[in-house]
Amino acid sequence: MPNMSLKKVPMPEQNPEARTRNFLEVALGYTGEMAKEEAQRCLNCKHKPCMQGCPVNVNIPGFIEAVAAGDFEKAYHIIKNTNSLPAICGRVCPQETQCEKFCVRGIKGESVGIGRLERFVADWYMSNREQKKGSIARNGRKVAVVGSGPAGLTCAGDLAKMGYEVTIFEAFHTPGGVLMYGIPEFRLPKALVQKEIDYLKQLGVEIKTNMVIGKVLSLNDLMNEGYEAIFIGTGAGLPNFMGIPGENLNGVYSANEFLTRVNLMKAYKFPETDTPVKVGRNVAVVGGGNVAMDAARCAKRLGAENVYIIYRRSEAEMPARLEEVHHAKEEGIIFKLLSNPVRIIGTDDGWVKGIECIEMELGEPDSSGRRRPVPKAGTEHVIDVETVIIAIGQSPNPLISSTTPDLKTNKWGCIVIDENTCATSKEGVFAGGDAVTGAATVILAMGAGKKAAVAIDNYLKAKPNKIKAAE
Secondary structure (H helix, E strand, O other): OOOOOOOOOOEOOOOHHOOOHHHHOOEEOOOHHHHHHHHHHOOOOOOOOOHHHHHOOHHHHHHHHHHHHHOHHHHHHHOOOOOOOOOHHHHOOOOHHHHHOOHHHHOOOOOOOHHHHHHHHHHHHHOOOOOOOOOOOOOOOOEEEEEEOOOHHHHHHHHOOOOOEEEEEOOOOOOOHHHHHOOOOOOOOOHHHHHHHHHHOOOOOEEOOOOEEEEOOOHHHHHOOOOOOEOOOOOOOOOOOOOOOOOEEEEEEEEEHHHHHHHOOOOHHOOOOOOOOOOEEEEEEEEEHHHHHHHHHHHHHHHEEEEEEEEOHHHHHHOOOOOHHHHHHHHEEEEEEOOOEEEEEEOOOHHHHHEEEEEEEEEEEOOOOOOOEEEEOOOOOEEEOOEEOOOOOOOOOOOOHHHHOOEOOOOOOOOOOOOOEEEOOOEEEEEOOHHHOOOOOOHHHHHHHHHHHHHHHHHHHHOOOOHHHHO
């Protein structure tokens, strides 16, 4: 019998006061009984509207029906059929603007907790079963994947299952891309990401770290080494800045650097580790997206007393997930909305001592559809801070495109592809994810990786197999 409650089954969470003193996961996940209760809210609609919002086309009603029946293993295999990283997606996907947005239950109440159920199923499987690769017939053909973020991992895994010999080339010393160095531990435990990476290795994927493609090797070098196709999934790792006075002062970070130090170099374990991040008593984070929320909440956990989110629009226009804004408020993050920095003020010896802002008001909508913020004359004011973190977006790193003249990019530095095939202007080279779209979501990058894997398979099937020809 359906559960007709208008509310989702609440997700257990750490107490806000306790969690600001640790980096453990905030949301604690459903129990089996909670998951079945929430799954019974699904009406199993004939037309499956929720699926139209899923970039990787998960059979959502199918897996939820299995959860409702208590068959969690079956639910996992249904999800895994199209989603390579369910434990990750269940935690960081913006379900409220994707699958849950189209849920019929959301018309007169809250939508079914699709993301919470996906997370439960993935966690249950990881705790109770072992991922098995099965037997894969190898075709002897080599494909290179540049970047080990969500797009690269997904593409590599799908190609390996098709029989290709896949090598991932990762610039950092630890694979995982934004999943490892961008998203904090309290939102996405690194052990989960590592399990997915270990599974790829079981599939036969080779991962080479400290390989900066465009510096150590070029795309042409990879092709000369026998790779018949290349997928570029390098993400958007080049931080944007505002261009205001004082951005070169000590104590100013890009959110990329700040979060990388906190995550990949484990600054949150200082003094156990030797990569501390100076935050001081007062921190300003400029921006209103998920990255800004992550940076602000990390700063709080590193000991800052006052952490300010400075955002030039109102909360209604803020691009961060509602859940992340809610958690930030619970943790005492101070929101300075309709406010925009005009300069960062420094001490005589070059350190940050404050940030000057001006109040804003919303005018007519701009090209994004959001109302354009307009400065209010005479409202300049200074906030005393020792650290400023700029979190206003990222662009693709130009290293590969600048060393590959025949790789076409647009005016924003994004790689230009054929939308149907993910093919770039360079023969045999494909691309997807943030390197193509600019900064977006994990699940959209995964969708691009899946699409590119199919395109690469089609491309190589149309070319002679030199291995079989030699036999």
